[in-house]
Amino acid sequence: DGGITQSPKYLFRKEGQNVTLSCEQNLNHDAMYWYRQDPGQGLRLIYYSQIVNDFQKGDIAEGYSVSREKKESFPLTVTSAQKNPTAFYLCASSADGANYGYTFGSGTRLTVV
């Protein structure tokens, strides 16, 4: 079945450490996105990529980094510069030029301990 796989489901990080969240899709979608979800704030866009080897900052990119070396993969690194990284992170993808909304992964819950 086609879909988006995020791993791990739960992740714990010590303060000062970088951590990478995985996002893989087999939908042959060109565009991929990372959102952060906090209670009462909805989903906020961190980074997005519309094509391999290219990506743009979203509304809250500070403290995060991404890469897009393969069409199927769009990993997100939460760096030590992110002051409040505890959140639920959602990855999504969409077909280029299509406006049918996004397909979402099941999310990763990151907790800083």
Add this chain to the structure above:
Amino acid sequence: AQTVTQSQPEMSVQEAETVTLSCTYDTSENNYYLFWYKQPPSRQMILVIRQEAYKQQNATENRFSVNFQKAAKSFSLKISDSQLGDTAMYFCASQSGATNKLIFGTGTLLAVQP
């Protein structure tokens, strides 16, 4: 810039009744799309319904329908014959036709009571 506003943080409805969730948006674009997503306790985002801004006809999907008022920039979701499985967070979202970026509101937590 696009913005989406959901002014009802929480709502409750009795099983089999009808409920309407409100959403307003703002955009300077003429080409855009509007969505309602459902996020149940599993936290999986599920597309409920989609509306193309250039279409006047309101979208419907089984028990779900929208009231799209383009001039007022309003996009409400009506759920008929509410079921216990409708209990979830509902997000309204606006997608730019130019950039494909999807911007979300803050969500409405809907509880369906037996």
